[in-house]
Amino acid sequence: MYCTAGWSQKITAGYYGGVNISDIHGGSISGKWKFKPGPVQGLYVDYSINRIFGVRTGINYSTLNYEHISGYQDYGYYPPDYIPAFLPGPYYPFNEFTDFSFISFPALVRLSVPSVPRLDLMAGIYNAFLVDHSEFYNNIDYKPSKYDFGLLYSIGLTLPLTDRLEASLNTRYSTGSKGIDKFDETRHGSMDFTFGLAWKGILKSKEGNDDYQVQDSIPEKIYLIYTGGINASWNSGDRDKERYSVNYGPSLGLLVNYRLSGQTSFRTGVTFDVTGYSLRDSSDSFNRYIFSGEAYYHVNTKMSVDYLTIPLLISFHPGSGGRVFINTGPFVGIKLNARCKGEAYYNPESSGTYSRYRRVVYDDMEGAIKNNNFGWIVEGGLATPLFGRLALECGLQFRRGFGEIYDDTYLPENGSFYNEGTVFENSSVSLRIGVRVPVKVVK
Amino acid sequence: MVFNKLQNTAPKIRKFGLRILILSSFLVVIPLCSPDPSIELLESYSFIFENQQGQRYNPGEKIDVALQIYNNKEPVVTPFKIVFTVSEGGGSIARETVLNEDATRITNEWTLGPNSLDHKLKADIFRANGEYMTSVFLTALTLRENEWDAVSEKPDGTITDLAADTVAGVTLMISNGTLYRQGEKYYLWEKVTHPVPESPRTIEIDSRGTFYVSTWNGEIVKSSDHGVSWQKCTKPYPDNPYYVFMDVANDDYIWVFKFEYPTVFSSDEGVTWQTAGSSLSSFGFGDVFRLKSGTLLFHGSNCCSLNRSDDNGLTWTHITTPGASTKLYVNDREEIFICNQDGGFAIFKSTDMGVTFTMLFGCFPQFGTTMDNIFNKWDDYYYILVPGYGILKSYDLDHYEVYWINNELNNLFIDHNGVLIARDWNNKTIYYRNNSD
Numbered sequence: 001m002y003c004t005a006g007w008s009q010k011i012t013a014g015y016y017g018g019v020n021i022s023d024i025h026g027g028s029i030s031g032k033w034k035f036k037p038g039p040v041q042g043l044y045v046d047y048s049i050n051r052i053f054g055v056r057t058g059i060n061y062s063t064l065n066y067e068h069i070s071g072y073q074d075y076g077y078y079p080p081d082y083i084p085a086f087l088p089g090p091y092y093p094f095n096e097f098t099d100f101s102f103i104s105f106p107a108l109v110r111l112s113v114p115s116v117p118r119l120d121l122m123a124g125i126y127n128a129f130l131v132d133h134s135e136f137y138n139n140i141d142y143k144p145s146k147y148d149f150g151l152l153y154s155i156g157l158t159l160p161l162t163d164r165l166e167a168s169l170n171t172r173y174s175t176g177s178k179g180i181d182k183f184d185e186t187r188h189g190s191m192d193f194t195f196g197l198a199w200k201g202i203l204k205s206k207e208g209n210d211d212y213q214v215q216d217s218i219p220e221k222i223y224l225i226y227t228g229g230i231n232a233s234w235n236s237g238d239r240d241k242e243r244y245s246v247n248y249g250p251s252l253g254l255l256v257n258y259r260l261s262g263q264t265s266f267r268t269g270v271t272f273d274v275t276g277y278s279l280r281d282s283s284d285s286f287n288r289y290i291f292s293g294e295a296y297y298h299v300n301t302k303m304s305v306d307y308l309t310i311p312l313l314i315s316f317h318p319g320s321g322g323r324v325f326i327n328t329g330p331f332v333g334i335k336l337n338a339r340c341k342g343e344a345y346y347n348p349e350s351s352g353t354y355s356r357y358r359r360v361v362y363d364d365m366e367g368a369i370k371n372n373n374f375g376w377i378v379e380g381g382l383a384t385p386l387f388g389r390l391a392l393e394c395g396l397q398f399r400r401g402f403g404e405i406y407d408d409t410y411l412p413e414n415g416s417f418y419n420e421g422t423v424f425e426n427s428s429v430s431l432r433i434g435v436r437v438p439v440k441v442v443k
Numbered sequence: 444m445v446f447n448k449l450q451n452t453a454p455k456i457r458k459f460g461l462r463i464l465i466l467s468s469f470l471v472v473i474p475l476c477s478p479d480p481s482i483e484l485l486e487s488y489s490f491i492f493e494n495q496q497g498q499r500y501n502p503g504e505k506i507d508v509a510l511q512i513y514n515n516k517e518p519v520v521t522p523f524k525i526v527f528t529v530s531e532g533g534g535s536i537a538r539e540t541v542l543n544e545d546a547t548r549i550t551n552e553w554t555l556g557p558n559s560l561d562h563k564l565k566a567d568i569f570r571a572n573g574e575y576m577t578s579v580f581l582t583a584l585t586l587r588e589n590e591w592d593a594v595s596e597k598p599d600g601t602i603t604d605l606a607a608d609t610v611a612g613v614t615l616m617i618s619n620g621t622l623y624r625q626g627e628k629y630y631l632w633e634k635v636t637h638p639v640p641e642s643p644r645t646i647e648i649d650s651r652g653t654f655y656v657s658t659w660n661g662e663i664v665k666s667s668d669h670g671v672s673w674q675k676c677t678k679p680y681p682d683n684p685y686y687v688f689m690d691v692a693n694d695d696y697i698w699v700f701k702f703e704y705p706t707v708f709s710s711d712e713g714v715t716w717q718t719a720g721s722s723l724s725s726f727g728f729g730d731v732f733r734l735k736s737g738t739l740l741f742h743g744s745n746c747c748s749l750n751r752s753d754d755n756g757l758t759w760t761h762i763t764t765p766g767a768s769t770k771l772y773v774n775d776r777e778e779i780f781i782c783n784q785d786g787g788f789a790i791f792k793s794t795d796m797g798v799t800f801t802m803l804f805g806c807f808p809q810f811g812t813t814m815d816n817i818f819n820k821w822d823d824y825y826y827i828l829v830p831g832y833g834i835l836k837s838y839d840l841d842h843y844e845v846y847w848i849n850n851e852l853n854n855l856f857i858d859h860n861g862v863l864i865a866r867d868w869n870n871k872t873i874y875y876r877n878n879s880d
Contacts (some may be wrong), residue, residue, distance in 0.1 A: 349577075352577060
């Protein structure tokens with residue numbers, strides 16, 4: 001017998017605490033913004049409209065710690081009368097620190113999948129008020145904005161502990177929309193991981209039933225797919241695409257499959273995908289193939305863009321067994337992060353001087369990437385039963401993004417008469433494995 | 444029991460969901476743990492000629508060159524192959540290929556070519572396996588006879604004034620506010636380190652061999668021992684802290700001009716100063732000549748300002764000149780020469796104290812100036828600079844030949860050996876000409 005939880009309480013109040021990982025947006029694309037931990041905690045009140053939908057608000061306190069690493073060179077001692085164009089010298093990392101503490105008030109819409117554990121997907125907005133911050137940043141007296149406004153996305157699992165107590169694990173992604181200060185286009189952002197406890201039953205539904213209900217055994221109309229795999233992505237842009245090679249990254253997510261008919265389903269959800277390309281060539285840039293005259297660097301880097309992908313797929317299950325499936329449909333990618341990392345070797349040219357350097361590259365490229373990407377997915381695969389009620393599916397997915405990935409501000413030449421086409425378009429093939437978990441609706 | 448309901452509700456599924464979440468977190472976080480950006484110097488070498496760049500030599504001279512090899516990263520000697528090539532100026536190198544082996548300094552002998560001003564030696568550095576690394580150059584100049592050789596290096600490339608004592612064999616020049624003495628060769632200059640001529644501006648010499656220097660702070664200093672020692676003259680304008688214009692006339696009087704100050708002169712080597720009359724300062728600064736009769740002639744920097752004085756400068760009478768005259772010269776025969784820039788450049792001559800003028804030469808220069816050293820004499824010949832045009836040569840100042848056309852020129856000097864030194868208009872390059880005849 002398969003059971004799922006039935007929540008009938010209208011209002012739930014809870015506390016959560018955990019750690020946030022700072023994830024600044026925009027700003028310099030040179031150097032590395034470190035992912036720094038900070039505390040986060042808060043109180044919330046959740047109102048269930050029905051078993052699927054609800055709204056949530058509360059108060060949140062978090063401290064965001066930022067650290068930016070760039071570098072400078074110490075020219076050191078050189079022979080008398082020696083004035084080379086490029087002075088070789090040791091490189092010292094240059095770290096800049098700053099921190100911000102906010103009290104914020106989120107407002108979220110919740111969509112829940114009533115399974116055990118219950119899956120909560122939330123999205124909404126927040127208003128944040130700066131309560132403390134570091135006085136100096138980048139050696140200047142710093143006067144950041146006292147206010148922030150932004151978007152919140154959240155995914156979490158909730159487990160009932162008792163009739164009136166439940167525990168939750170939640171991952172939340174926030175992105176501010178206001179510049180940190182008036183001289184800086186950098187925006188706040190973080191991803192936090194929290195553990196929460198909630199007391200429910202403040203206001204019961206009319207049924208007043210707080211028991212977990214035994215479900216019947218009719219074939220499931222909805223099932224979840226916990227999916228994971230490997231993306232092999234490449235650059236299919238117009239310019240010099242033969243210079244780029246494949247970049248590998250994970251693909252993880254959760255999909256909801258809703259059966260439309262015996263052989264057709266609608267499938268959507270969210271997946272976290274790392275896409276991009278590799279560059280191993282001579283170039284004046286760490287992240288793209290471009291040079292004038294003789295290229296300055298020999299680079300061996302990977303350009304990666306992290307997306308939260310939302311597919312909208314029609315799934316076909318030809319045959320009576322439904323083991324074979326073919327999915328196709330559009331997707332929208334929401335940019336989370338972007339980075340270029342790897343190595344670059346170079347020889348600064350100067351009369352009478354020969355120097356060779358190895359540079360470890362880590363450039364935060366988030367500010368150079370467009371916020372969204374759109375494209376089309378085609379996938380084929382097989383499904384097989386697993387442990388009786390579950391099923392394992394294995395698919396090979398081809399994904400093609402349309403349009404330039406780089407932001408126009410990063411490619412000013414694209415606006416010129418001499419535009420030679422896109423620099424970076426995303427294509428990928430994913431080998432994906434998913435576990436189908438049925439969800440039953442209580443009558 | 445606290446968790447009884449939970450235990451009844453699919454524990455396997457619950458655990459599976461938690462594992463998914465934890466695994467997802469790890470897969471997201473692990474890629475974020477990347478090395479921080481940094482730069483590592485893998486290797487660095489410098490190859491430097493010990494010889495000074497742009498040194499001046501005689502044509503065909505042999506030079507010992509030395510190339511120093513530095514390992515900037517660690518004190519380890521690395522073997523290189525160095526290939527020397529004479530890339531400019533002709534000449535030759537004794538050893539074209541040198542392997543340094545364990546040496547950090549290698550030497551060679553460079554023979555300069557005989558017919559070029561500029562010379563360049565190139566050293567290409569290769570690794571022992573033949574991979575090219577870098578190149579380094581050594582430059583040299585050879586100044587030739589009977590050629591105009593351009594020099595743009597300091598100090599002489601920026602010369603502003605020069606005076607020569609042909610009797611004592613001394614030439615002093617001023618460049619960038621510093622006084623220099625000509626050295627062993629005409630293109631070598633040594634700084635005069637005496638403290639008195641502070642921030643010199645112009646230099647003149649009288650017939651007795653006394654050098655006078657006017658400074659940027661309004662002082663006149665002099666040297667009666669060929670520039671070895673210097674003494675301050677009485678300051679012509681005691682309250683003036685800025686520069687003055689100075690002219691040493693052919694009678695050894697020192698004339699000093701300054702706008703908004705009366706023109707003064709000294710007949711006793713700058714000990715005392717007298718004020719010239721008739722508002723002479725309104726004509727600007729200029730040249731003064733004394734005739735055998737005692738009459739003084741003066742032409743200021745302002746247009747058409749030829750004047751004469753028969754009472755030793757107390758009163759002045761204007762003489763009408765042809766066109767826009769700006770320059771005066773009086774030769775040994777006391778013939779008066781006037782240069783004007785009236786629609787070009789022209790030289791006029793008068794033998795009747797300015798009653799009549801005859802035009803002797805005319806041309807159309809690139810630009811007009813206030814005219815500094817225009818008439819220069821060496822041996823039996825005059826060398827007349829026409830700013831923006833070039834240099835004329837004349838034996839009698841009645842007949843002129845074009846000696847060198849160069850419309851960049853703005854000034855001309857002659858050292859005590861007769862070497863012509865012409866300066867361009869933007870004060871960056873001079874041209875030496877050492878005539879052998």
